[in-house]
Amino acid sequence: MSLLNETLESIKPNYEDKVLEAQKRLDGLLKPIGSLGVLEEMAAKMAGITGKLNNSINKKNIIIMCADNGVTEDGVSSCPQNLTAIMTENFIKGITGVCVLADHGNSELTVVDVGVNADLKNKKIIKRKVAYGTKNMSKEPAMTREEAIKAIEVGIEMVDKLVKEGYDLLGTGEMGIGNTSTSSAVLSVLSGMSVDEVVGKGAGLTEEQYDNKKAVIKKAIEINQPDKEDVIDVIAKVGGLDIAGLCGCFLGAAKNRVPIVIDGFISSAAALCAYRLNPHARDFMFASHLSAEPGAIYMMKELGLQPFLHLNMRLGEGTGCPLAFNIIEASLKVINNMASFEELTIDTDYLVDIR
């Protein structure tokens, strides 16, 4: 059996009884019931993931899948294609947005070349190139079905490896010029929404370029006719190697029962693919920020998750993850360290003289 199928079959749902048990404990803490809102939901969700009420995070890692998209030749991005390769090197140099924020959040990075259109020199980049970028989806399928599966399996293997190394909170990031186009195409096909509704201006397109981007994505869907019931077909025809790799990360996290954080638009497209491949995968996902990319809100609706950071960010790279990590860790402190009303009643009387 392939690693993908093996993974899909081994994903089990969350421990629902532990979620309820955690919520019960949270209800007894020194606060009005439910008054810590999403922090309580996070702590309970984590109990459902690990099967333990008390959890803490030891090691964090953000997996950045880097890959090029053939569709850039149609002018869908305001950035030159070779920026994918340049930025992939820059992640190792520690100078990009996600590097600085991950450092702030005490998280490490795993930079994976799953399909960059260049031979990258830096030894710290994990070389798992499935192809030198995809084909132009507006003319032909972006990749073969086999390539899509191979890239998904790269993601699964990355998570398997990190979990073995003791990482217990994962994040997802990407670098791939043109990947808001592929993500929009994936969202449009999987949700049934029109391209016009879901496509945004990416890193910064003019109105004319924006119209072109929408036309190119429409053409890609039209000529490839991806089968919306077959997620692998959708990824292969109008997706990208970065989306495939990240989809594998979400599946791998679910298989290994470790929490994994969604970043922005591209990361959530990959999360949606994983969710459609196995709905239980969602039990292990945490949303982070609501990307400024217009389709992001629809993506989250399809996923049924609520992003809690409203920072109007649209950089990608995984930049939302370290910020979300901090909030998730805060939620664990709440359930682990807050006193309960029960403990309190023991010594309340002598604490205070009411006049």
Next chain:
Amino acid sequence: MSLLNETLESIKPNYEDKVLEAQKRLDGLLKPIGSLGVLEEMAAKMAGITGKLNNSINKKNIIIMCADNGVTEDGVSSCPQNLTAIMTENFIKGITGVCVLADHGNSELTVVDVGVNADLKNKKIIKRKVAYGTKNMSKEPAMTREEAIKAIEVGIEMVDKLVKEGYDLLGTGEMGIGNTSTSSAVLSVLSGMSVDEVVGKGAGLTEEQYDNKKAVIKKAIEINQPDKEDVIDVIAKVGGLDIAGLCGCFLGAAKNRVPIVIDGFISSAAALCAYRLNPHARDFMFASHLSAEPGAIYMMKELGLQPFLHLNMRLGEGTGCPLAFNIIEASLKVINNMASFEELTIDTDYLVDIR
């Protein structure tokens, strides 16, 4: 001249030229322009506060103003009044929500009794009691004008002291059973919105109790007729000693040119009072989370600030501040540590072989 007047006169606006200079630097960093959204705005705002482009935070402190409200005798809260005193002691014991979250966020707490209806024993509580709680605002003014000013000045003095001790990022929290009622009254008067629009169910009221709460607040406004153009009059007649104390904190932060974070509904009512007393005070405020209290969104509109954490929290105590601190600190890392395109072009050529 009184400390309040002296403070109001010494508040200067932000350094607008530094905000622009910071934004220019942010525009040159290794990312599409504006793509780090609110993080960029924060870093620029901080430059406007301190007058420096590079800022970092050394010491954080959340000031918790604790006070009772006479209006609780009308059944506006689901909690017993003596919980104010009990929780004030609990802040020192380190077992409440804000304690746990502040510890996570590496922040200290300053617990101030500005009007608790009990003689609190713990020596770590700063005793600046203006009164043993306010009078019942549905029958008479909550406090005298002199008491309101005295409580505001307690807040100013607390900030003066903390700034002298080297704290350079402040948060605001409160404990005072009944204070969503006083905050709603203040918001209704200052904004001109109806009580029905701005009042919520606080910690958890039944429908009947909720109707009563609205009726009590309406009555308080009706019998006291606070002058909306005179903020001190509004605080004195339908506010609380906690709101007054926090209002002083916001004014003190502006005077001392240190950033200060708004927590939830009560904290933002105090921020609104400070803003109305001197509009420049807003230049030193950071929003944090959007409280689940229904009036919170109107309060933020009146203030013209955007909360970026959507956590559905409604605990108060200052619980949103440590979470916001982390994001503010992240924003400073962005402007301080990310590489610029300019630096990058020097060595791009040899980094990557484009095929």
